[in-house]
Amino acid sequence: MFEVAELGNKISSEEYDKEESRLREELLQLQQDLRLAKFPVIVVFAGVDGAGKGETVNRLSSWMDPRWLVTNAYSDPSDEESERPEFWRYWRDLPPKGQIGMFLSAWYSKPVVDHAWGRIGTPEFDEQLARIQGFEKELAADGALIIKFWMHLGKSQQKKRLKKLENDPHQAWRVTDNDWRNWKNYDGFIRTAERTILNTSSGENAWTIVEGEQSRYREITVARHIRDAVRQHLKTWDIEQKVVAEALKKRAEEKQEKDSQIVDPKQVQIVPAPTRTILSTLDMTQQLERPDYKTQLKKQQSRLNRLYREAKARGISSMLVFEGWDAAGKGGAIRRLTAAMDSRDYRVLPFAAPTDEENAHHYLWRFWRHLSRAGKVSIFDRSWYGRVLVERIEGFARNHEWQRAYAEINSFEEQLVEHGIVLMKYWVHITPEEQLERFGEREKIPYKRWKLTDGDWRNRAQWGAYEMAVHEMIERTSTRNAPWTLVEGNNKYFARVKIIESYCKQLEKTLGINANDKDD
């Protein structure tokens, strides 16, 4: 079965670069289409240790929009999990419709390992596979698109790969004693793997076996497959349902309408802030040139990678809050940040309008419910500060509500910090002129156009009111324990590096690491 995946397939670095930029664009566009769709996408990665499951997931995550994508990996069940049936933990992690969930080994892990090591016999193994197949069929019948990759390596390839990882100081942590024990049992593992694939492949939920030796090859192969599968599913599932078809049609019409009566950006009047604010003290001319940026970004990402893994090992969580003007570059900064981390370890949480369950609670409840377990990084793309920004300006919160929010937020953050969580709060700042330019760019690039809404123009008109609100927010909530980091964002390169660097500094402080110890 696996011979097809030991052919030594390779992709040249030129071909890779070309494909990569195209695939990134296509995947981002697909994620937007998917958001209108009424089905979730579930991507499962299983296979041989060292075949690059985790790395592939990380690479894909860095290409896609992390706000509509979650990676789930599983170690031993928590006590709350073991008190429920085995599949409870998977059910609770299923992505909602319109989003993508990546699952590392997940429900395959325990049966495969148990069988490969002879801890369960074949009849019991088959029963467990039947349950898995039932689970996947059920989700597929409900519309879910399930894509399964089996990452393969030959026996000698695996050995080579594990050795190579071990010799790389940045990667060595990936290889455990367990991996070597598994390698010695390679043939048993492959027998189990074959049975797994045979018993859990049905028309809709088939496995794709991917040759894991070359990272370029496996990344492109997996990304292409996901792209094609999502496209196909959008056509067959949702067109049948007529949901996306209509939504896409409507969007096209709106776009046309917009194009025909396009607002002249220069006609949107900005009402400036009545007084000088703290934002006006920022030196907005700071910048980094591209070559310098490339070097510094790499350096800071590598520093971050080391630090966040140390924090994870010590069970220290981080929460990073991103606030800023529309088009200030929050999304891009978040992607540069997550690129330095394993996608199993972070979660990007975008906050727009609350759900009806959230509306039935105190406004902080929706943030409390997303606090992560120990050692994880949570990135809040917009946050509880909405209370004193958009809710204040737009009148969604009444005066006494947003006024008391400062104290409520301080108390909330105090509890986070006291618990040992590293809390970073970024205000990404740009000037109105820079924003205007970026809005113009967005209208030109098709796959960025969805980002620009009428709301953005409306917010822009109220620049001064927002600026006063930001000023007051910083004044009232930049506490010793939870200070704001103001980021000069007119130059994206400068902003991205500043964000990662400041997070690194805070991690070093918390971990008690002297910055001078670093080796790069």
Add this chain to the structure above:
Amino acid sequence: MFEVAELGNKISSEEYDKEESRLREELLQLQQDLRLAKFPVIVVFAGVDGAGKGETVNRLSSWMDPRWLVTNAYSDPSDEESERPEFWRYWRDLPPKGQIGMFLSAWYSKPVVDHAWGRIGTPEFDEQLARIQGFEKELAADGALIIKFWMHLGKSQQKKRLKKLENDPHQAWRVTDNDWRNWKNYDGFIRTAERTILNTSSGENAWTIVEGEQSRYREITVARHIRDAVRQHLKTWDIEQKVVAEALKKRAEEKQEKDSQIVDPKQVQIVPAPTRTILSTLDMTQQLERPDYKTQLKKQQSRLNRLYREAKARGISSMLVFEGWDAAGKGGAIRRLTAAMDSRDYRVLPFAAPTDEENAHHYLWRFWRHLSRAGKVSIFDRSWYGRVLVERIEGFARNHEWQRAYAEINSFEEQLVEHGIVLMKYWVHITPEEQLERFGEREKIPYKRWKLTDGDWRNRAQWGAYEMAVHEMIERTSTRNAPWTLVEGNNKYFARVKIIESYCKQLEKTLGINANDKDD
């Protein structure tokens, strides 16, 4: 401070009976009004061990509608809880707007015990009390009604009470070594209690000290206080918000309209089932007379109490599913069942329309997310069977969706049973004639009127279609591991006893207890 709660206040049993029936009716009505309101009610019980906190909560729960009421008690944090800030577990248990959450000790427990035993000093204690006060203030500012009872006993009263509990074989389990250790430290505890009350009483969130010696007195006192506080809050908070005022007005208008053009029940045509169904084989004449019912109910409740506590001790959870015709008496049966259990140990989960978060997932997701931790009892008032009943009949699920649901449900239940969960599924059956009579009664009793909706009449007209769907549901999902219990419900007394008895039998079977061992 506590002298006022050692006066020996008593309520005679005649006065109690009179008050009880009035309070029950008033509280049920208030719960309905509350459901329209835009605030939650948080009731905190703290105080001296043995002063009847748990018993009072249980009594109140038995009076009220358990569907809009949840009791939360806390032991040591789970690993998922200890990985987050201390208050995370309380935030996640906060009731949504329109509902009541009872909290036993909760956020007061640890600081009070730690301080009474000298594990923390007074400055640290004060800090923790300040955090609590901040938390409560925040909730109150958002509209929550917070009611706090401090249940008090004098030192000698407490000793007497603990002794008495110990000597009652049904209650002895309530007294632990810890309780006696605390008693020896009574004076220290009282000092801590005073400080707690002084530091956490503000205008809105004041404590009510309740004399805990006589159960009649404390129950009536607490119930009256809750009634008055909720009424008051409905007036001041929601009238200000004009939300309930309008809703109540609208409801009054609708009621008037309904009264004026009342449907003649006899004109609602019933389309009978085309063939004989399994329901037609039930002997609907079975009944219990009231005196016999009283005896049997008491006996079965006592049996259930013993059994469910044994199951709890062994970490065995139960899930009880209630389906049945409108007005079949599900609610009443559930209340008789929960009356035999401690309100900390069960949860009644009513299922109506899904929330938008639930709509974004597979239809079983909303049930998976409510699986309880080990040893708890979950009561589903309507359930996943809606898929093959109302969703099928009303066309909310398409044919292939409800058809495949049988297999999906069987697989779901198989996982529950395999995990060791005791699963009971009740179809509470009444005849169309009996239903008609009950609808008529409901229209007459003001506080039951909300139960009767136009939908009920609509469903009634489709009796035959529903009966066929029920028949097929039972045929397809009454498996050896998860059989249905059909309950002849024309006589409510008979039905209630049958339900509790069959649950007891299943518990005995699971626990390996011989029914003949029982001592009553």
